[in-house]
Amino acid sequence: MDCYLVGGAVRDALLGLTTRDRDWVVVGSNPEDMLASGFQPVGQDFPVFLHPQTHEEYALARRERKVSPGYRGFTIDASSHVTLEEDLARRDLTINAMARARDGRLIDPWHGARDIEQRRLRHVSASFAEDPVRILRVARFAARYTRLGFTVAEETMALMRTMVTSGEIDALVAERVWQEIKDALSEDCPRRFFETLSECQALHRLLPELDHLATDPDADRAPNGVPRTRALKALDKSAALSGDPRIRFAALVHELGDTDPTLLNPLTNHPT
Structure with missing residues (x-):
């Protein structure tokens, strides 16, 4: 499995602000593997887990499809085949659609860093x-x-x-x-x-x-x-x-x- 820091932690770091929370996306995994690694399930609507030591949230990468009106009218696919880019694509704003790899690389397919600069x-x-x-x-x-x-x-x-x-x-x-x-x-x-x-x-x-x-x-x-x-x-x-x-x-x-x-x-x- 591959883990990426996502969302507010990446955004706020680029803004030079103190990070409020650290959330992670896990690519290429499934609930069974997460449980076997000691993660604790906490998500109700989609697979989210707490790290056994840091207690930070780790969510399986997912894609969403609109099936009915309203903010709950979605079906969710959190299979191990969902890519990081697909997970980032479902997010609201470009400044929230960036990820940081373990080696420090910034993954920014929708130019959130540029929008932060502007x-x-x-x-x-x-x-x-x-x-x-x-x-x-x-x-x-x-x-x-x-x-x-x-x-x-x-x-x-x-x-x-x-x-x-x-x-x-x-x-x-x-x-x-x-x-x-x-x-x-x-x-x-x-x-x-x-x-x-x-x-x-x-x-x-x-x-x-x-x-x-x-x-x-x-x-x-x-x-x-x-x-x-x-x-x-x-x-x-x-x-x-x-x-x-x-x-x-x-x-x-x-x-x-x-x-x-x-x-x-x-x-x-x-x-x-």
Whole structure:
């Protein structure tokens, strides 16, 4: 079997950042061989194992095929014949589709290193559109790396808009969306997550209440600008003061709780 370091560890090393996790892909193996080598199975949807000493995750190389709508509508082939390139091809962004061999060689068939140099978030292939979760992941990476100058590639943003208008994004369940929002709220610039969703028109589908703040006909009369702008500024301030995603979320949605002035008692300024 051949093992390759993949994903975030390779990406962050090229960015000069501390690696959060180290994940490995195993080529030319099968579950029986992994178990015989002392690895412990942990994956439910596909074969993932923990190394007996380091406890790092080792996943069998796999390819995926879309068979039904939504982010779970895939069949998986994790046979020993799947190549490293096939495994990398199923990934979302080029910066996440690189691998490092044991001898230090960089395997980069989709030019992720070049996109890192150009500070660009670009999808690997048209299969990106098969998984609506990837819209949220791109927005989250934008929130993480905007301080480094990263932007979403025009062609990727266009594909994300197509995924929204086609209705593919509507297959996402609320629990999955909320998990991505929580993760994004912990990033360096969480406002960029919501701005990216707005730019690809996904905010209207996923968080219509927040999107409505910018389309409310009374928004222009707000004393401090468009309410959504105020909400994002509040998010910025909370992010500077606290890393707690709960506090950041509370700051973001505080505009949603504004009481309609027509419901206020003119004498006490309290709800009637």
